Structures are given as structure tokens and as C-alpha cells.
Amino acid sequence: MSQSGVSGSERALILAPFGRDAAVAAAILQEAGLSADICADLPQLVRECQQGGGLALIVEEVLQEENFRPLALWIESQPAWSDFPIVVLSKRGGGLERNPAAGRWLEALGNVVFLERPFHPTTLLSVVRTALRGRRRQYEARDRLETLRAAVIRQREDQAHLRLMVNELNHRVKNTLATVQSIVAQTLRAGGASTLTRDTLTSRILALSKAHDVLTNEQWSGADLGEIATQAAQPFRTGLGEARIRLSGPKVRLPPKAAIAVALAIHELATNAVKYGALSGADGYVTFSWTLARAGRRRDLEMVWREIDGPRVTPPTRAGFGSRLIEKGLASDLNGEVRIAYPADGVVCIIHARLDAEEGEEGPEGEPAAEEVRARPRRQPAIGPERLESAPPRA
Numbered sequence: 150m151s152q153s154g155v156s157g158s159e160r161a162l163i164l165a166p167f168g169r170d171a172a173v174a175a176a177i178l179q180e181a182g183l184s185a186d187i188c189a190d191l192p193q194l195v196r197e198c199q200q201g202g203g204l205a206l207i208v209e210e211v212l213q214e215e216n217f218r219p220l221a222l223w224i225e226s227q228p229a230w231s232d233f234p235i236v237v238l239s240k241r242g243g244g245l246e247r248n249p250a251a252g253r254w255l256e257a258l259g260n261v262v263f264l265e266r267p268f269h270p271t272t273l274l275s276v277v278r279t280a281l282r283g284r285r286r287q288y289e290a291r292d293r294l295e296t297l298r299a300a301v302i303r304q305r306e307d308q309a310h311l312r313l314m315v316n317e318l319n320h321r322v323k324n325t326l327a328t329v330q331s332i333v334a335q336t337l338r339a340g341g342a343s344t345l346t347r348d349t350l351t352s353r354i355l356a357l358s359k360a361h362d363v364l365t366n367e368q369w370s371g372a373d374l375g376e377i378a379t380q381a382a383q384p385f386r387t388g389l390g391e392a393r394i395r396l397s398g399p400k401v402r403l404p405p406k407a408a409i410a411v412a413l414a415i416h417e418l419a420t421n422a423v424k425y426g427a428l429s430g431a432d433g434y435v436t437f438s439w440t441l442a443r444a445g446r447r448r449d450l451e452m453v454w455r456e457i458d459g460p461r462v463t464p465p466t467r468a469g470f471g472s473r474l475i476e477k478g479l480a481s482d483l484n485g486e487v488r489i490a491y492p493a494d495g496v497v498c499i500i501h502a503r504l505d506a507e508e509g510e511e512g513p514e515g516e517p518a519a520e521e522v523r524a525r526p527r528r529q530p531a532i533g534p535e536r537l538e539s540a541p542p543r544a
Contacts, residue, residue: 164188164194164207165187191219194220198233204233204236204280237262374400399441415454432458435457436453462495
């Protein structure tokens, strides 16, 4: 049995094959209530050490006359937690100071204490008990390491199981979205809904699916705002050109709920721009930019959608679904404010959220490449009296 598999042996292994030293030492230890076994030779001592022991008592004559390399090899093979104590019973006038060989024993055997003979029983007991206290601490360190190792293994297994469950959930959600999209399309078609209505609803489900794809790739730990905006704008860029929707801003990670809300808001704003705004003509374009300001632990995120060089704008007369989605849904999910304005030269939507930094995020002087943030509640209600997705508001 290897030493690492032995649980807390504290027996003293005695190797003193000359005279009565072994019997005397064993009697002293056993009378004090300590376990002691006598070994006939060095090979037996090594075998007993492999079975488990608290310390070894060895007379120096054995180390002088026999090859102690097997014992040194066993010492070298100890696990990291173990430092097996050895008490060398030296002759009078011997020991490390007067015996050059003692330095070699110390180097080869490691944790060595020299006790000069003849010794008083109290001295022997003191040395042995001190060695055993050190051995107990080694056993405690071993147990802690094994507990920690088992905890790490369990954590890895739990994480692997969690990843499996998340991947399965993601797969089921994607299938559910595809099923919902198919059911909606068939229901609207059978009910005589217009092509515009069918396409609008289908595109909204598709935008939700795209945001879901980004979050899935990030294991639903959050998503980068730039990536969310790119995915939401991509269907419009594909048909109109990259330059028609221009995105800019620093690295900011949003929690899943906020990421989905922003994706749906960009989709609604872009859809409105294609129908009535800057993307409805050949020359117009839109910009979507965001900035992150710091004030202690508070982070203020501002996102601005701005339409440029489109047809002249007049305020809408009624609220549509897109307007309600942005004003109520987005403002609620970000715990912030949304303001939609209709200046004559183009729609402007300003989205503001007050965010708190996640644990481990650096302060203002050490801004990381990507910030993991979460929305902080605001008491003020969402504002935005203007409306999107209404009857054509353009002049």
C-alpha cells in the first residue's frame, strides 16, 4: 500500500539491530501509550514505511554499515504533503557536528533529527512526540488537499452537466422559436392577414432569434452591445448596404434580458426607418452609437439612434406596436429612460440606462476591454410622448 493511501498511522518504526537499543526504545514508547514496531533490517523498515508510519528511529550504525539508498528513494517518492520524520540515534560524541557522514544522511533523508545515546526516556519521548505532532499536521494537510481535489472534480462535473443542460435548453428554445414562426405564418395566411402583417411579425420573431443566437454563443452570461447591434442590423444592411446603418461605441456587455430588449428595439427602429424614414430613400442613413460614462461605481450607458438625410419628418398621430415596445419594454428591461423625438430632419431615439459594474470590474483608471454590467433600477418612469410605427408620418 502506498503511503498516500494510508490513513494517519502514528506508529514508530524502530531499526536498532545491535544490543538492546530497539527493545529499550520500544518499551519506553509503549509505556507512554505510543505504538512502536521493531524492524530487523533496512529492507523491512522500507516495507513498513510503505505500509504507513508516524516516524522512524534508526541507529547510526545501520546507516554507516548498510546501503540506505532504498530508504532514500522511498523518501524521494513521498507525495507532496508528506515529510516523513526520522530520528537518528547517534553515538556519544557523534551527531552532525562531529560526524561528516551526518551531513550526507541529512541531505538524503530530509527531515532528520539527531538524538545522542545514551538518552533519557523523557528526552526520547519529547523528540518522538514532537515528530508525531508534525506528522499529524501532514496528515491534516493531505486530508484538506484530498477534500479540495474532490471539490474541484465535483465542480468540473457540475459545470459539464450544466453546459449540457444549457445547450439542450438552447436547442429546444431555437426549435420552439422556429415552430412559433411557422405557426404564426400559417395562421395569419389562413386568416387572410396581409403580406405586410405576416412579414412584420415574422421579422420580429427572427430578430428575437438572432439575439438568442448571440446569447447562446456566450452561454447566456451576457452579450456585447456591439455584437447585438450588428446582428439586429444585419438583415437591413444586407439589402441596403453596410453604410446605411452605422454602428459605433465602446465594448459594453449587457445582461441577457437587456441584450434581447436592445436587439428588438433596433429592429423596430430600423423597420420604421425603412418604411418611413431615412432608409426609405436612396441617400439617407442612420447611426446607432453608444457611450459609457463613469461616476464611481455607477455606469451611465447612453444609446442614440439618429436618422440622417431622410424625408422630412412630422410627428405621428397614433401609437404603434414598435413605439410601445421601445417605450415600455425597453425602458423596463433596462430600468432606464427612452425618449423618441421627431425633428424635421430625422427621428432621434435616445436610450439611457444607469448601470452598476459587476464584481471584479476595474475602476475608472483601469477600464477593461469589455465591461460586464447590469441594470440598476430607476424610480423615474419611462418618458417619450412621441410614437413609432404609426400611420405614415412623413410629409
